[in-house]
Amino acid sequence: MGRFTLSRRIQALPPYLFAELDRKKQEVRSKGMDIIDLGVGDPDHPTPDFIVDAMKREAEVPANHQYPSYEGLPEFRAAAARWYKERFGVALDPGNEVVALIGSKEGIAHFPLAFVDPGDVVLVPDPGYPVYHIATMFSGGKSHFMPLLRENGFLPRLDRIPGGVLAKAKILFLNYPNNPTSAIADRKFYRNVLAFAEEHDLIVAHDVAYTEIYFDGVKPMSILELPGAKKRCIEFHSLSKTYNMTGWRIGFAVGNTELVGGLGKVKTNVDSGVFQAVQGAAIAALGSGESATREIRRTYQERRDVLLPGLRALGLDPVTPAATFYVWIPVPEGYTSASFCTHLLTKAGIVTTPGNGFGKSGEGYIRIALTKEKERIREALDRMRRIGF
Ligand SMILES: *Cc1c(COP(=O)(O)O)cnc(C)c1O
Numbered sequence: 001m002g003r004f005t006l007s008r009r010i011q012a013l014p015p016y017l018f019a020e021l022d023r024k025k026q027e028v029r030s031k032g033m034d035i036i037d038l039g040v041g042d043p044d045h046p047t048p049d050f051i052v053d054a055m056k057r058e059a060e061v062p063a064n065h066q067y068p069s070y071e072g073l074p075e076f077r078a079a080a081a082r083w084y085k086e087r088f089g090v091a092l093d094p095g096n097e098v099v100a101l102i103g104s105k106e107g108i109a110h111f112p113l114a115f116v117d118p119g120d121v122v123l124v125p126d127p128g129y130p131v132y133h134i135a136t137m138f139s140g141g142k143s144h145f146m147p148l149l150r151e152n153g154f155l156p157r158l159d160r161i162p163g164g165v166l167a168k169a170k171i172l173f174l175n176y177p178n179n180p181t182s183a184i185a186d187r188k189f190y191r192n193v194l195a196f197a198e199e200h201d202l203i204v205a206h207d208v209a210y211t212e213i214y215f216d217g218v219k220p221m222s223i224l225e226l227p228g229a230k231k232r233c234i235e236f237h238s239l240s241k242t243y244n245m246t247g248w249r250i251g252f253a254v255g256n257t258e259l260v261g262g263l264g265k266v267k268t269n270v271d272s273g274v275f276q277a278v279q280g281a282a283i284a285a286l287g288s289g290e291s292a293t294r295e296i297r298r299t300y301q302e303r304r305d306v307l308l309p310g311l312r313a314l315g316l317d318p319v320t321p322a323a324t325f326y327v328w329i330p331v332p333e334g335y336t337s338a339s340f341c342t343h344l345l346t347k348a349g350i351v352t353t354p355g356n357g358f359g360k361s362g363e364g365y366i367r368i369a370l371t372k373e374k375e376r377i378r379e380a381l382d383r384m385r386r387i388g389f
Helices: 019-030 049-059 074-088 104-115 131-138 163-168 187-200 257-268 276-286 291-313 337-348 374-387
Strands: 098-101 121-126 142-147 169-174 203-207 233-238 251-255 326-330 365-369
Touching: 019 337, 049 276, 074 098, 074 251, 074 276, 098 104, 098 257, 104 131, 104 169, 104 203, 104 233, 104 251, 104 257, 121 131, 121 163, 131 142, 163 169, 169 187, 187 203, 233 257, 251 257, 291 326, 291 374, 337 365, 337 374
Parallel strands: 121 142, 121 169, 169 203, 203 233
Antiparallel strands: 098 251, 233 251, 326 365
């Protein structure tokens, strides 16, 4: 026991499921074993040079050394709006339908504070990015988990949400392309979502961090492409995955004016915006068309196309990713998520992520990130073949 009692909200945080795995990773490393880390969802390639060069120039401008504007530079918000128009055909008013974020995680984490009161319910995908649930808890709300199952294409069955839950529900969180399942959603699903949200008066908060990491030329869509979506939707976008910029901390939220404004109200009282030089670099990135993203997609597609047939040859049945840089794999007979991860780590030095870390419905799966070179992925497959399961 420490001298200071942690707040109830911190005490109520879910247990950190990776502690045991982290300990084993240290142990394996200290034995001198070569580790292939396919655990983290962090691009291994650097940010493209033209973005770094823009940052260097912007860093020398004295005006950028002062406090930024809360909602983001008008030029940055205009660049985000232009990008949405080009990529999705969605028109946005940079004046009140776009706000800059310190990475989309920041925006997602603060969003429920603007719209959720104690007693309100938030609909959260399971498995899912942990921030939706934690942010709900921090705002005093209660999560209702929606299972994402393979037999449903990893889309939630909205018709299975109990009426009593819906009566108290305020926000529906969605994330397509999806981390960790790699699924994408189609127009028909989004149409259903919108009708459902109308019927039950829900806010739709869509996390779209992976729209540019897609395969086989099939582009994921924005829910804002649907007529009327702006009435109750907000989308959280990020430059992190699109341009290998996880360390830069910049993203943006777009959509309904009141939703963007509510989030902005939380932010003006918590942070003071994004370093303007970073916004300048982000303007260069967003204005670069497809040239940078095409190269990034090609890299992940090559790796995916090495890993998938290799896993199948080993008798596994991975989900074929339509997008994202993750492969979601059911564990073999006789294993749990944790025991299979431990097997791969201790016997083969391969780090993967246990699916149950993303929620109850992730049990029975592991996630492999395509964030290492092809040669290392081949090496991992060789090692798996040698150890067997
Ligand atoms: C990586 C990721 C994000 C983006 O995080 P940033 O804060 O923008 O770096 C958001 N949602 C999901 C599901 C992610 O995997």
